[in-house]
Amino acid sequence: MVHYIWVGMAVIGIVYAVFNGTIEEVNKVIFESANDAVFLVISLISVLVFWLGLMRIAEEAGLLEKLANFFKPIFTRIFPEIPPNHPAMGYILSNFSANMFGLGNAATPLGIKAMKEMKKLNGDKPEASRSMVTFLAINTVGVTIIPTTVIGIRMQYDSAAPTEIVTSTIIATVISTAFALLLDRYFYYRRKGRMKL
Amino acid sequence: MMIQISHYLIPFIIMAILLYGTFKKVPTYEKFVEGGKEGVQLAISLLPFLLGMIVSISILRASGALEAFVNLIEPVLSIFHIPPEIVPLALTRPISGTASLGVLTDIIKTEGPDSFIGKLASTMQGSTDTTLYILTVYFGAVGIKRMGDALKIGLLSDLVGIIASLIIVYLMFG
Numbered sequence: 561m562v563h564y565i566w567v568g569m570a571v572i573g574i575v576y577a578v579f580n581g582t583i584e585e586v587n588k589v590i591f592e593s594a595n596d597a598v599f600l601v602i603s604l605i606s607v608l609v610f611w612l613g614l615m616r617i618a619e620e621a622g623l624l625e626k627l628a629n630f631f632k633p634i635f636t637r638i639f640p641e642i643p644p645n646h647p648a649m650g651y652i653l654s655n656f657s658a659n660m661f662g663l664g665n666a667a668t669p670l671g672i673k674a675m676k677e678m679k680k681l682n683g684d685k686p687e688a689s690r691s692m693v694t695f696l697a698i699n700t701v702g703v704t705i706i707p708t709t710v711i712g713i714r715m716q717y718d719s720a721a722p723t724e725i726v727t728s729t730i731i732a733t734v735i736s737t738a739f740a741l742l743l744d745r746y747f748y749y750r751r752k753g754r755m756k757l
Numbered sequence: 758m759m760i761q762i763s764h765y766l767i768p769f770i771i772m773a774i775l776l777y778g779t780f781k782k783v784p785t786y787e788k789f790v791e792g793g794k795e796g797v798q799l800a801i802s803l804l805p806f807l808l809g810m811i812v813s814i815s816i817l818r819a820s821g822a823l824e825a826f827v828n829l830i831e832p833v834l835s836i837f838h839i840p841p842e843i844v845p846l847a848l849t850r851p852i853s854g855t856a857s858l859g860v861l862t863d864i865i866k867t868e869g870p871d872s873f874i875g876k877l878a879s880t881m882q883g884s885t886d887t888t889l890y891i892l893t894v895y896f897g898a899v900g901i902k903r904m905g906d907a908l909k910i911g912l913l914s915d916l917v918g919i920i921a922s923l924i925i926v927y928l929m930f931g
Binding site: 562565566567569570572573574576577580582583585586588589590592593594596597598600601602604605608609610611612613614615616617618619620621622623665668671672675676679686687688690692693695696697699700701702704705706707709710713714717718719720721722723724725726727728729730731732733735736737739740743744747748751 | 764766767770771774775777778780781783785788789790791792793794795796797799800801803804807808809810811812813814815816817818819820821822823825849852853855856858861862865866869870871875876879880881882883884885886887888891892894895896898899900901902903904905906907909910911913914915917918921922925926929930
């Protein structure tokens with residue numbers, strides 16, 4: 561899918577430029593924008609180094625586990641099919657905490673372990689269980705406290721207040737997470753109702 | 758008031774982590790450097806992905822095609838008070854993380870990070886994750902063929918996230 565978007569944008573752009581008489585601009589922008597991207601990544605280094613460094617301290621101090629424990633009572637309700645002390649619950653909570661801290665690289669392997677445990681719970685069937693759908697509903701919303709990359713890009717383009725969007729981002733995330741969970745419940749009970757009929 | 762909270766939030770999170778780490782006897786500076794090294798790698802590994810996307814989007818922008826598209830959809834979207842400049846981001850966000858990051862960069866560069874659209878785009882990018890990528894990775898890793906309602910839920914929540922961002926940014930900065 562991403563291949564088509566990537567090729568599509570470039571090809572449409574070049575063809576449109578031929579008819580629109582903007583091929584000169586296009587020619588110029590190809591190397592200019594490549595250069596821009598390099599500078600952007602360099603400026604992202606600053607934010608990512610600082611944040612991931614700080615998060616390593618949080619991890620070592622046991623803050624991620626603290627966060628996981630805090631969310632446990634809520635998550636045992638969100639995932640009624642998983643026993644509270646099952647390893648699946650542990651992985652789900654660690655994945656969620658890592659995502660919240662913006663540690664996407666650490667979160668993915670934990671999430672895959674959670675999926676494996678949930679598959680075992682579901683008798684190794686090749687179809688998604690209720691818990692898996694709920695787990696991915698939470699993951700696709702992407703609950704993060706500090707959107708580091710976005711802040712980095714805003715800094716690169718001289719924002720007066722790069723972190724200004726943190727509160728609006730958190731509120732939007734809370735709303736879409738709540739909606740995703742409601743939708744998850746709605747679809748589950750609708751499906752269940754159908755099976756009874 | 759809300760904007761004020763944003764200013765306090767990050768310095769206070771930093772202070773809390775540093776103090777808590779010290780309290781828990783973590784070798785803070787050492788661990789900071791260790792984690793920071795990962796940040797360098799992460800940023801560098803992002804370069805080819807981001808560069809490819811940014812070049813492609815810049816071609817589309819420079820040709821005038823993106824502007825033509827935005828003008829085309831403007832009359833419909835203005836009924837709902839949706840700025841048309843945001844549509845390319847809304848379309849790419851659920852599909853590809855790097856594509857939407859490239860689009861966000863393009864929007865921030867063109868409209869300015871502190872413009873209404875710049876803030877809206879930043880909020881939208883941060884408040885949701887790449888639905889299709891996540892479903893492919895997680896279901897693929899454990900060999901699930903039938904996804905159930907996961908795709909529907911993911912995409913509908915993305916839509917709600919976009920609408921929520923729009924309303925919140927209007928209320929906070931509009």
